[in-house]
Amino acid sequence: MxxxxxxxxxxxxxxxxxxxxxxxxxxxxxxxxxxxxxxxxxxxxxxxxxxxxxxxxxxxxxxxxxxxxxxxxxxxxxxxxxxxxxxxxxxxxxxxxxxxxxxxxxxxxxxxxxxxxxxxxxxxxxxxxxxxxxxxxxxxxxxxxxxxxxxxxxxxxxxxxxxxxxxxxxxxxxxxxxxxxxxxxxxxxxxxxxxxxxxxxxxxxxxxxxxxxxxxxxxxxxxxxxxxxxxxxxxxxxxxxxxxxxxxxxxxxxxxxxxxxxxxxxxxxxxxxxxxxxxxxxxxxxxxxxxxxxxxxxxxxxxxxxxxxxxxxxxxxxxxxxxxxxxxxxxxxxxxxxxxxVNVATPKPPTILEKIYAQRQKDVEQAKATPGTSPDDLKTYLEMQLAPPLIPLVPRLKSNPSTSTSNPSLSLMAEIKRASPSKGPIAMTVNPAKQALTYAKSGASVISVLTEPTWFKGSLLDMRLVRQAVDSVPNRPAILRKEFIFDEYQIAEARLHGADTVLLIVAMLNQDLLRRLYTYSVSLGMEPLVEVNNASEMERALEVGAKVIGVNNRNLHDFNVDLGTTSRLVDMVQGREVVFCALSGISGPKDVRVYKEQGVNAVLVGEALMRAEDTSKFIRELLEWPEI
Missing domain, CATH: 3.20.20.100 (NADP-dependent oxidoreductase domain)
Known part of the structure; x- marks a missing residue:
């Protein structure tokens, strides 16, 4: 046959x-x-x-x-x-x-x-x-x-x-x-x-x-x-x-x-x-x-x-x-x-995080190529000690208006955010310096400043003005550069513009790069806030030795919010010397109480604060703090 x-x-x-x-x-x-x-x-x-x-x-x-x-x-x-x-x-x-x-x-x-x-x-x-x-x-x-x-x-x-x-x-x-x-x-x-x-x-x-x-x-x-x-x-x-x-x-x-x-x-x-x-x-x-x-x-x-x-x-x-x-x-x-x-189809669209990441890559390359802000220039400015004095992040997060009371509450990381990809314009006319001073006088431990310009409408100038506005406040808040960081250059920028800490998003970074950026930030005196969204990312954050870990309740790929994300990860830091923070989606005292009972140390609040008619009153009610 x-x-x-x-x-x-x-x-x-x-x-x-x-x-x-x-x-x-x-x-x-x-x-x-x-x-x-x-x-x-x-x-x-x-x-x-x-x-x-x-x-x-x-x-x-x-x-x-x-x-x-x-x-x-x-x-x-x-x-x-x-x-x-x-x-x-x-x-x-x-x-x-x-x-x-x-x-x-x-x-x-x-x-x-x-x-x-x-x-x-x-x-x-x-x-x-x-x-x-x-x-x-x-x-x-x-x-x-x-x-x-x-x-x-x-x-x-x-x-x-x-x-x-x-x-x-x-x-x-x-x-x-x-x-x-x-x-x-x-x-x-x-x-x-x-x-x-x-x-x-x-x-x-x-x-x-x-x-x-x-x-x-x-x-x-x-x-x-x-x-x-x-x-x-x-x-x-x-x-x-x-x-x-x-x-x-x-x-x-x-x-x-x-x-x-x-x-x-x-x-x-x-x-x-x-x-x-x-x-x-x-x-x-x-x-x-x-x-x-x-x-x-x-x-x-x-x-x-x-x-x-x-x-x-x-x-x-x-x-x-x-x-x-x-x-x-x-x-x-x-x-x-x-x-x-024999057909042709449209490729899968990028996620929001991927779009932002790609745009910031181009923005950073442009900044590096600008006379006076090259990587060598920034290195020289740091060597000349032109960056303003720092305050340590961990002790500052452990201090808030309620820590001396019989029922201490969580610390507040108060955010300045004009807009977002999911919500669009939030507070486009906000004066960042004035808003920061209100946060500082209301007891915030950290002021988070979004510096991404395309989707969040922020800038490094915003952060510098925020730092200048609170510099003379007793026990001033630490300044966080809230940014999509993937390069040491961005960390150097943050230090020179008055930041005390920076955000590192695990979802954006491979492990080698995460470790490298973490090490560089610490070398400049800034303990980073390391952001995670799931157990795998939490393990990676712990592996590099992060002392401050925040769980973003918002998935950065689709921007959906799930407040249970923090709750599901809290056990992974029990018994560790880690300041554990809940990020995104917190809007009322009930959310804060739940997190407090679970062992969360701090919450980051942005949109709710930006929309509040009386910011100081909203903060007191949210955290159940005494009047300052």
């Missing part, structure tokens, strides 16, 4: 077939790859891309380190295919892991476009300024680079999707532990001698789409009897069989060829039967087949690539001709061609 059908079946035009990504976009099933075997621009690149677009390709894949983005840009400019019909991918060079935004802007200029559809981290390893390959724990790590890419994703018009390339299960697992956004794509070498069965299964579990480079493998595959027999039975080339196999596994492919006839063949595929798929799924087990066809591998240290060992990369390969077969799962169900879509 033969494995194959005797009569060729109708060919399938893959030009308009696509796979849906996890953000709603669609990636064409077959694209044109632009790695030409050597670095550099040239007419051959432009001509190949133009021919590919002419015959129906709609995915063009290039990279910064291919050195041919300008040539690809020429083709995009000269083609009659509208830009919005083209799915364009480029990749971050290993030299640019510490400057992702600049790198993408450079790529966009070379390509002559306003945006790409997919931006990939080309490799997990980075190169240092001296050209040295950085080891996995050296900064910037691929996790730190990914956090930069997450920010880029929300810059309007720069990239519609972000993903990775050459990532293994090991490196993806580490990335996903800290990622806010799951990569849309992982582009890797895949062909029958390197089928990546286990990686496919892993990526499918996280809804990460796999794209194959070098999808046809070595030229000798074309002469393998098994592949030749399958091709003959369908009346197609061996390359068409190999590409069909990849697409039916649910992966897209980016073959390359300068030959126009082959370009047409590569997007005209066939529907392979289960037995044919089984033969190709097990092809890597045949003796004499290398697992990788790429030339950047080295035999040093038992196998390495660009300075990382196979173990560091998480690649389970062996030297020589024998394939590595552990955890191989040769039986995969063919991907149904009929389920592939």
């Amino acid at each position: 033969t494995l194959y059908t005797s009569d060729p079946e109708p060919l399938i035009d893959m030009a308009l077939k696509s796979f849906q990504l996890n953000n709603g976009l669609f990636i064409p099933a077959v694209g044109i790859g632009c790695w030409m075997g050597s670095v550099g621009d040239g007419d051959h690149v432009s001509q190949m891309v133009k021919k590919a677009l002419d015959v129906g390709y709609r995915h063009v894949d290039t990279a910064a380190n291919y050195g041919n983005e300008r040539s690809v840009g020429v083709a995009l400019k000269e083609t009659n295919v509208p830009r919005e019909e083209i799915f364009l991918t480029t990749k971050l060079d290993q030299n640019d892991h510490g400057r992702v935004q600049d790198a993408l802007e450079t790529s966009l200029k070379k390509l002559g476009v306003d945006y790409v559809d997919l931006y990939l981290m080309h490799w997990p390893m980075a190169f240092g300024e001296d050209g040295r390959v950085l080891q996995p724990e050296e900064s910037p790590t691929f996790v730190e680079t990914w956090k930069q890419m997450e920010l880029l994703y929300f810059y309007p018009g720069m990239t519609k999707s972000i993903g990775v390339s050459n990532f293994s299960i090991k490196t993806l697992t580490k990335l996903l532990e800290r990622a806010s956004i799951v990569p849309a794509v992982n582009q890797v070498e895949m062909h029958p001698c390197l089928p990546q069965h286990d990686l496919i299964e892993f990526c499918q579990s996280f809804n990460i789409h796999l794209t194959a480079y070098s999808p046809i493998g070595k030229h000798k595959f074309a002469y393998d009897p098994a592949i030749v027999e399958i091709a003959k039975s369908h009346g197609v080339t061996s390359a068409q069989v190999l590409l069909s196999w990849g697409i039916q596994r649910g992966t897209s492919a980016i073959p390359k060829t300068l030959n126009e006839e082959r370009l047409k063949e590569n997007i005209t595929l066939v529907d392979l039967g289960p037995n044919e798929m089984s033969v190709l799924n097990g092809f890597h087990q045949k003796p004499g087949m290398h697992r990788s066809v790429c030339g950047f591998h080295s035999s040093e240290l038992g196998g390495s690539c660009f300075g990382w060992t196979y173990d560091q990369l998480g690649w389970r390969m062996v030297e020589g001709d024998s394939p590595h077969t552990i955890s191989r799962k040769p039986e995969f169900q063919p991907y149904p061609f009929a389920s592939m879509s």
Whole structure:
């Protein structure tokens, strides 16, 4: 009994077939790859891309380190295919892991476009300024680079999707532990001698789409009897069989060829039967087949690539001709061609926190570039001791107008907030200095000043004026910079403008960055308020040694409020030397009483205070304090 059908079946035009990504976009099933075997621009690149677009390709894949983005840009400019019909991918060079935004802007200029559809981290390893390959724990790590890419994703018009390339299960697992956004794509070498069965299964579990480079493998595959027999039975080339196999596994492919006839063949595929798929799924087990066809591998240290060992990369390969077969799962169900879509969908919108984070990243870069406020300038001002005197946060939070009474109440962190993303304008005409003085005279232990300008309508000037207004008040409140902080620069700004403490939001920061910012703030004499929203974030705050932890009852991704959030986390700080605070949503004495009974030490109140007709009276009634 033969494995194959005797009569060729109708060919399938893959030009308009696509796979849906996890953000709603669609990636064409077959694209044109632009790695030409050597670095550099040239007419051959432009001509190949133009021919590919002419015959129906709609995915063009290039990279910064291919050195041919300008040539690809020429083709995009000269083609009659509208830009919005083209799915364009480029990749971050290993030299640019510490400057992702600049790198993408450079790529966009070379390509002559306003945006790409997919931006990939080309490799997990980075190169240092001296050209040295950085080891996995050296900064910037691929996790730190990914956090930069997450920010880029929300810059309007720069990239519609972000993903990775050459990532293994090991490196993806580490990335996903800290990622806010799951990569849309992982582009890797895949062909029958390197089928990546286990990686496919892993990526499918996280809804990460796999794209194959070098999808046809070595030229000798074309002469393998098994592949030749399958091709003959369908009346197609061996390359068409190999590409069909990849697409039916649910992966897209980016073959390359300068030959126009082959370009047409590569997007005209066939529907392979289960037995044919089984033969190709097990092809890597045949003796004499290398697992990788790429030339950047080295035999040093038992196998390495660009300075990382196979173990560091998480690649389970062996030297020589024998394939590595552990955890191989040769039986995969063919991907149904009929389920592939030809539509285009809108990507998942960013959350409010992600929008704010992205905007603040741009704001901070602009501030750093302004003469007189560069990072070096701020460092000099601090060294000249130009920052005003501090008061310690922890003792101040333990003191309020009721601490000397028989029934001490909670301390108050009173906030100055003109507006918010969820409520819009709240008190746009408020005078921050006057409001701060009222708070101070009413017994507030901390005055929180929102300095974010776009959504909350605050500024550093507000904070400086608040500090000046309360400086002469006996036992003055501590000044908190309420901000979306992700850079030491913002902490230095806060110190110079009169803050005694800063807010660090765990949801915004990976653990290394949280620890670094916490340490830097303490080095300037400011014990931070570390904000959490769930048990996992609480564990991270405790791990860095935070002495003041606030639970935000407002989820910063959707801005919904749940006052029970604080209550659910209070047990995690019992018996610890931690000042425990409830943040957001507190509006009346009942809320405060519940928190007091549960062991909360302080509450942060903003909107209710800003809307109060008599602020001092509202504070006394809210905290049940005696008149001052």
